[in-house]
Amino acid sequence: MEVTKMENSEFLIKLLIAGVLICVSLLGFRLRSSRKLRRKGPPVVPGLPLLGNLLQLREKKPHYTFTQWARKYGPIYSIRTGANPLVVLNSSQVAKEAMVTKYSSISTRKLPKALEILTREKCMIAMSDYGDFHRMVKKMVLNNLLGATAQKQSHQRSLRECMMQNMVSKIYSELQAQAHQIKEGINIRQIIVTELFPLAMKQVLGHDVDSVYVEELGTKISKWEIYEKIVIEPMKGAIEVDWRDFFPYLRWVPRNTVQENMKQVDKKRNAVVRAVIEDYKKLPPSSKNPNCYLDILLKECAHLTDKELEMSIWEPLIEASDTTLVTIEWAMFELSKNPQAQDRLYREIQRVCGNEVVTEDYLPKMPYLSAVFQETLRKHPPVPIIPLRYVHEDVELGGFFVPAGSEIAINIYGCHYDEKEWKNTSEWNPERFEECRNGDILDLYKTMAFGSGKRICAGAVQANLIANTTIARFVQEFNWELAFEEEDSVDTVVLTTHKLHPLKAIPTPRKKP
Known part of the structure; x- marks a missing residue:
């Protein structure tokens, strides 16, 4: 008991x-x-049931819409474009908080299916998740190709100087060929592309590839067919939108056009990149260029898989051929449209260089040139929205609670048009950058154009050097005017700030060639 x-x-x-x-x-x-x-979440932009805010973004230029919403809802707000909430950041302060101080909580990517195919499951620096692979490949490309030290190497600099002279010579040739119809203007984009892509090939592959036999395609293709397969077609594919990406639970719906098109683009791109790599491997040792990026990777990174090697070669080729072009083209558009700014830049070049040709050595002595470059990046950022980032743990941004599982869109365009930071945002005004200049031409980060933090753009230094020197050489050699009706040609390609139509401008030589 x-x-x-x-x-x-x-x-x-x-x-x-x-x-x-x-x-x-x-x-x-x-x-x-x-x-x-x-915990207070960001303001919510009203939308429709299920569809959320998708219909409000149907014009496919979300950076414009995001910027308009920021003026009503503030620099950080939440929208719905499908199954997951999307938090949009529209000010430099909040964007830097996400990219720097809170980076550990927002360091991964969540890509749509088409981009997963194009990036071969994030196997590239710009789109990979931050980790060992990202750090290793970025270190290689900075140390041997795009970083400040690599850019100072004599062989790199001589390639850029040769490119500058070739572009100027082509403009003179175009003037002679169009002597009686010059009012139609010269296609500036074509001048730049025909030199920028060969420069990228020389840096990465060791020489300007005129043609290559692509066994998987069963044909020999020319230089500009290579350009089409590895630059133009992937860029077009990257901006295609598959609405099913916004609704994963409707993935079963039989509409695979975007994905199938991207698979074809991916297949051709990979075949061409493999062909140029194999061509280089077959060269006798005496013909190989020990300074080119491919040679360095083959010697120092034997552990890379074939896929990683191919993507490591393709990425600098496409990026060097694209974003720098956008900045130069818009800078020349704005200078041609603003004769007072162009005249001021020319006077600065005369004062600094005298009768000498502009070279990279003179860049630190030309503050107004730097201001022109920075203001062009502000008004026309080459990448208006950074690829979406995924929040993998609860975080606070801009004083608001953002739960894990959200996605982050950093609207660079919106940061640059933030009326609390910039006055008269729609005006192109280089003078706004003179007050904050610190005297260093490589002070690249006055805008958000190159990003910030650990994922800052690897090609920022080269883009700065090429764009500034090209702009200066063009203005030193010629006075520029816009061709007829060109001032109204400001439309852009969807999802980007690329000019829809190539810039047509009229150059007048300042002196006899």
Whole structure:
């Protein structure tokens, strides 16, 4: 009988302890839940049931719409474009918070299916998740190709100087060829592309590839067919939108056009890149260029898989051939449209260079040139929206609670048109950058155009050197005017700030060639 009473007493004590623990746990849960509930999320842009804000973005230029919403809802707000919430950042302060101080919580990518195909499952610096692969490949490309030290190497610099002279010579040739119809203007984009892509090939592959036989395609293709397959077609594919990416639970719907098109683009791109790599491997040792990026990767990164090697070669080829072009073209558009700014830049070049040709050595002495470059990046950022980032743990941004599972869109265009930071945002005004100049031509980060933090653009230094020197050489050699009706030609390609139509401008030589 006494044993039974003892057992009952022990049972009651255990039951009481268990009850207390459960109460404490429930209380803790409620406290945590209430704290979460009290955390204020970003303002929500009203949308439709299920569709959210998708219909409001149907013009396919979301950076414009995001910027308009920022003026109403503030620099950080939440929208719905499908299954997951999307938090949009539209000010430099909040964007830098996401890219620098809170980076550890927002360091991964969540790509649409088409981009997964194009990037071969994030196997490239710009689109990879931050980790060992990203750090290793970025270190290689900075040390041997795009970083400040690599850019100072004599062989790199001589390639750029040769490119500058070739572009100027081509402009003179175009003037002679169009002597009686010059009012139609010269296609500036074509001048730049025909030199920029060969420069990228020389840096990466060791020489300007005129043609290559692509076994998988069963044909020999020319230089500009290579350009089409590895630059133009992937760029077009990257801006195609598959609405099913916004609704993963509707993935079963049979509409695979975007994905199938991207698979074809990917197949051709990979075949061409493999062909140029194999061609280089077959060269005798005496014909190989030990300074080119491919040669360095083959010697120092034998552990790279074939896929990683191919993507490591393709990425600098496409990026060097694209974003720098956008900046130069818009800078020449704005200078041709603003003769006073062009005249001021020319006077600065004369004062600094005299009768000498502009070279990279003179860049630090030309503050107004730097201001022209920075203001062009501000008004026409080459990448208006950074590829979406994924929030993998709860985080606070701009004073608002952002739960894990959200996606982050950093609207660079919106940061540059933030009226609290910039006055008269729609005006192109280089003078706005003179006050904050610190005297260093490589002070690249006055705008958000190159990003910030650990994922800052690897090609920023080269883009700066090429764009500034090209702009200066063009203005030193010629006075520029826009061709007829060109001032109204400001439309852009969807999802980008690329000029829809190539710039047509009229150059007048300042002196005899």
